[in-house]
Amino acid sequence: MTGLGSLLRQRIRRDRVQVLSWLLAIGALVFFAATALEDNFGGQAQREVLLRLATANPAIVVLRGPPQGADFDALFIFSIFAFLGLLAGLVNTFLAVRHFRAEEETGRAELVAATPIPRLLPLTATLLWGLIVNLLLALMVSGCCVAAGLDVAGSILTGVALGAIGISFLAVGLLASELMLTSRAANGIAAGTVVLAYLARGVGDALGAVSDDGLFVTSAWPSWLSPIGWGLASHPFTANDATPLVLNVGLATVLVASACLLHVRRDSGASVFGAGRGRATARATLSGSLGLAWRLQWPSVIGWALGAALLGAFGGALGTIAGSDGATNPIAEQLRALSGDGESLSQAFLSVIFTAVGILAAGCAVQAVIRARQEEAVTTAELVLAAPVRRVRWLADYLAVGIAAVLIVLIVAAVAASLSAAAVDAEEGAARDAFASALAQLPAALLYLSLVALVFVLWPRFTAPVGWGVLVAGAFLGLFGKLVGLPEWAENLSPFSHTPVALGTEVDWSGGFVMIALALVAGVGASVLLERRDIASM
Amino acid sequence: MFGFMSTVIQARNLQKHFGRVHALDGLDLDVQPGEIHGFLGPNGAGKSTTIRILLGLARPTGGEATVFGQNSRTDAVSIHCRLAYVPGDVSLWPNLTGGEAIDLLSRLRGIRSRDEYDRRKRHLLDVFELDPSKKGRTYSKGNRQKVALVAAFAVPAELYLLDEPTSGLDPLMEAVFRRELSERVADGGTVLLSSHILSEVEQLCSRVSIIRAGRRVEEGSLAELRRLTRTEVSFSAANLTEADLAGIPAARDVRIDSGRVAFTVDSATLLEALPVLAALRVEGLTITPPSLEELFLRHYGLDRNDAQPPTAAVAAEPAHARHARSGR
Numbered sequence: 001m002t003g004l005g006s007l008l009r010q011r012i013r014r015d016r017v018q019v020l021s022w023l024l025a026i027g028a029l030v031f032f033a034a035t036a037l038e039d040n041f042g043g044q045a046q047r048e049v050l051l052r053l054a055t056a057n058p059a060i061v062v063l064r065g066p067p068q069g070a071d072f073d074a075l076f077i078f079s080i081f082a083f084l085g086l087l088a089g090l091v092n093t094f095l096a097v098r099h100f101r102a103e104e105e106t107g108r109a110e111l112v113a114a115t116p117i118p119r120l121l122p123l124t125a126t127l128l129w130g131l132i133v134n135l136l137l138a139l140m141v142s143g144c145c146v147a148a149g150l151d152v153a154g155s156i157l158t159g160v161a162l163g164a165i166g167i168s169f170l171a172v173g174l175l176a177s178e179l180m181l182t183s184r185a186a187n188g189i190a191a192g193t194v195v196l197a198y199l200a201r202g203v204g205d206a207l208g209a210v211s212d213d214g215l216f217v218t219s220a221w222p223s224w225l226s227p228i229g230w231g232l233a234s235h236p237f238t239a240n241d242a243t244p245l246v247l248n249v250g251l252a253t254v255l256v257a258s259a260c261l262l263h264v265r266r267d268s269g270a271s272v273f274g275a276g277r278g279r280a281t282a283r284a285t286l287s288g289s290l291g292l293a294w295r296l297q298w299p300s301v302i303g304w305a306l307g308a309a310l311l312g313a314f315g316g317a318l319g320t321i322a323g324s325d326g327a328t329n330p331i332a333e334q335l336r337a338l339s340g341d342g343e344s345l346s347q348a349f350l351s352v353i354f355t356a357v358g359i360l361a362a363g364c365a366v367q368a369v370i371r372a373r374q375e376e377a378v379t380t381a382e383l384v385l386a387a388p389v390r391r392v393r394w395l396a397d398y399l400a401v402g403i404a405a406v407l408i409v410l411i412v413a414a415v416a417a418s419l420s421a422a423a424v425d426a427e428e429g430a431a432r433d434a435f436a437s438a439l440a441q442l443p444a445a446l447l448y449l450s451l452v453a454l455v456f457v458l459w460p461r462f463t464a465p466v467g468w469g470v471l472v473a474g475a476f477l478g479l480f481g482k483l484v485g486l487p488e489w490a491e492n493l494s495p496f497s498h499t500p501v502a503l504g505t506e507v508d509w510s511g512g513f514v515m516i517a518l519a520l521v522a523g524v525g526a527s528v529l530l531e532r533r534d535i536a537s538m
Numbered sequence: 539m540f541g542f543m544s545t546v547i548q549a550r551n552l553q554k555h556f557g558r559v560h561a562l563d564g565l566d567l568d569v570q571p572g573e574i575h576g577f578l579g580p581n582g583a584g585k586s587t588t589i590r591i592l593l594g595l596a597r598p599t600g601g602e603a604t605v606f607g608q609n610s611r612t613d614a615v616s617i618h619c620r621l622a623y624v625p626g627d628v629s630l631w632p633n634l635t636g637g638e639a640i641d642l643l644s645r646l647r648g649i650r651s652r653d654e655y656d657r658r659k660r661h662l663l664d665v666f667e668l669d670p671s672k673k674g675r676t677y678s679k680g681n682r683q684k685v686a687l688v689a690a691f692a693v694p695a696e697l698y699l700l701d702e703p704t705s706g707l708d709p710l711m712e713a714v715f716r717r718e719l720s721e722r723v724a725d726g727g728t729v730l731l732s733s734h735i736l737s738e739v740e741q742l743c744s745r746v747s748i749i750r751a752g753r754r755v756e757e758g759s760l761a762e763l764r765r766l767t768r769t770e771v772s773f774s775a776a777n778l779t780e781a782d783l784a785g786i787p788a789a790r791d792v793r794i795d796s797g798r799v800a801f802t803v804d805s806a807t808l809l810e811a812l813p814v815l816a817a818l819r820v821e822g823l824t825i826t827p828p829s830l831e832e833l834f835l836r837h838y839g840l841d842r843n844d845a846q847p848p849t850a851a852v853a854a855e856p857a858h859a860r861h862a863r864s865g866r
């Protein structure tokens with residue numbers, strides 16, 4: 001028992017800051033979503049308009065969930081529960097993989113396994129820690145719901161349902177760690193399963209039967225394939241029925257049992273898949289540092305591009321809303337507050353969606369630079385730089401892949417938006433608007449690319465934290481600065497605040513040119529300064 | 539080619555400071571064409587740091603280094619066209635197979651003849667018993683090392699910078715490595731081989747630089763260095779008096795251990811002691827030839843010698859010879 005205790009303590013110590021931040025963030029999200037909804041949709045009539053709009057447009061139902069009437073707490077669940085389920089799932093899969101496959105991959109698990117403790121004890125400790133985190137999550141969500149003034153029984157069920165979803169994905173993470181050889185692959189599979197579960201219930205909800213008054217949706221069968229769908233099916237505040245959550249717990253039990261069975265049968269460090277074999281000779285494309293940079297990054301570029309395709313398709317499909325209701329509807333005001341762009345409602349939608357695409361593109365750029373830093377940190381960069389490859393060239397190759405990735409993300413989003421707009425017979429010019437909006441996102445992404453490159457050259461160790469940090473901060477300031485009433489100078493710090501206005505009557509590209517000029521300066525600075533510093537892993 | 543006949547590597551008064559750590563503290567290094575130069579020193583002596591400076595990856599805090607007569611920093615690319623590098627702790631790309639990594643690194647260095655390259659690579663994969671279709675993340679330390687060695691040897695180079703290249707290899711593979719390395723040198727290559735294991739250097743190298751705490755403390759051919767070491771002499775203690783023993787010239791560290799007398803003597807002065815031993819008619823005489831280990835361990839283990847010139851230290855510090863001998 002002391003072994004379990006110390007393993008558990010080690011996990012808690014390692015995770016406490018991270019898990020606490022997640023819990024606080026989710027709690028804050030719940031609280032502020034509830035209060036913001038209260039402010040914006042306090043009236044029954046407003047909510048009915050919103051829900052009819054939503055049930056008429058499957059794209060919204062896919063993202064949100066099946067509406068359960070126009071009561072305020074039902075609207076709360078509709079607008080945020082599925083997203084919270086997605087978050088809970090990701091928190092849990094990352095937690096499981098972090099303490100399980102990542103430990104084996106680095107060989108630390110072997111040190112622990114060499115001590116006289118039962119084979120399953122580390123797994124048990126991880127499971128226990130995951131259960132504790134989900135209990136805390138349930139408490140946090142329930143507490144915040146009650147604090148926001150929602151009904152107590154429904155609040156508790158909301159928390160419990162999210163905890164149950166979390167437990168299912170904790171088990172998914174544990175099993176993925178058994179199956180895959182690397183933490184990257186295990187995280188990919190597990191997080192992919194979470195997104196798939198989110199989408200499965202999205203499809204099920206979108207295909208569901210809409211009631212005559214347009215305020216209820218009864219989900220179709222695909223929703224029942226998804227742990228997030230089961231959570232939604234408990235219908236907190238309305239039906240208030242915890243029975244579907246038995247499925248979550250049952251699935252978790254089966255998956256954990258399979259993971260344990262696999263675990264006792266295999267060698268430490270081994271896995272079910274990923275024996276790790278491939279071609280014995282390199283393709284002709286892998287002949288320089290550019291080929292290498294692309295080879296290392298294309299899988300994640302495809303991931304980003306898939307995200308962009310989903311967003312783009314969603315943005316294009318929303319175009320129909322503009323036809324269904326005039327510019328007087330409540331969403332339009334919300335959107336204008338968010339972006340200020342666009343004349344028609346569909347243009348406003350499009351520019352909000354493409355702001356999100358722009359953030360994805362910038363994320364892609366940040367990741368490209370972080371990749372270069374990782375190469376330096378694990379010393380594979382040394383192998384390349386000990387060959388006749390100029391340093392500037394080496395960095396430029398990573399930046400080139402970053403630029404290519406940004407372009408791919410933007411083009412994919414624009415194409416997806418155009419296609420889906422055409423599929424739903426959106427108004428004319430949708431494709432042109434989509435491509436213009438995509439182009440407008442390019443400067444901010446390029447500025448991120450070279451700013452993070454400059455950080456990489458000057459303070460290599462901080463590339464990843466600063467890179468992701470400025471992305472999140474910039475996204476927050478740019479998107480919500482106006483909404484939360486920050487001063488203008490704070491908002492102006494974000495590159496996203498200067499993204500060109502591509503649609504509507506007040507088209508303005510000047511911000512874009514300034515950002516591109518800054519990006520060039522930072523890029524040249526990074527190249528020059530790289531020559532002056534050491535290439536070192538520390 | 540410029541610099542062909544002159545020194546291949548020349549470093550003068552190299553300094554490298556990492557904050558308060560002085561990794562290199564005035565290091566000199568000279569490597570002549572065609573030699574396998576052993577670069578010996580304990581862990582943390584600054585071997586890897588020196589090699590990284592020679593590669594232009596790190597910039598010296600002071601002093602300068604030239605390779606092929608060119609500045610290691612400003613002319614890095616043209617230097618790199620002519621050398622191959624095997625890092626001390628090889629990391630590979632987790633998603634690339636060993637074969638892909640070898641091809642990539644060889645292509646970066648420039649493959650002049652495809653057929654020649656394919657033939658060499660096949661030979662090296664064969665002798666090193668390396669499976670090229672495994673992903674980088676699944677290789678053991680030794681196999682990662684082999685990947686780097688195959689990549690280094692598959693394309694001919696004028697200079698091989700090898701940083702503890704055998705640290706993960708088993709004895710059989712070490713032998714393969716020595717054979718392949720000798721062939722590269724026969725083809726006209728020069729080698730700087732860093733190591734903290736003396737026996738490896740003794741087997742391979744024609745010249746040695748011993749470094750400690752970021753300075754060169756000894757440099758020379760193996761024969762020259764051997765002359766700095768001490769020979770151990772021992773014989774039966776029966777029928778000998780203290781006075782007899784005191785009369786042996788140049789003997790140091792004389793001691794009697796389980797019925798045998800033992801002492802050490804400078805290799806150069808051994809001959810002076812022999813007539814006296816003959817006159818004493820000693821029995822069971824053994825003379826153990828000098829070992830570099832002794833010299834080497836002296837530099838490893840002694841901080842108080844730092845102040846003295848190394849050659850003087852050899853004669854002045856016989857107590858450690860015994861220590862070294864028992865380790866052999």
Ligand SMILES: Nc1ncnc2c1ncn2[C@@H]1O[C@H](COP(=O)(O)OP(=O)(O)O)[C@@H](O)[C@H]1O
Nearest residue numbers: 536538556559561580581582583584585586587
């Ligand atoms: N990037 C670095 N930052 C700080 N200290 C370093 C760094 N690289 C090397 N050192 C220090 O410099 C000294 C020499 O290291 P190194 O050249 O790796 O020795 P060797 O290769 O001979 O074992 C060591 O004390 C090491 O800790």
Ligand SMILES: [Mg+2]
Nearest residue numbers: 585586626701
């Ligand atoms: Mg070293």
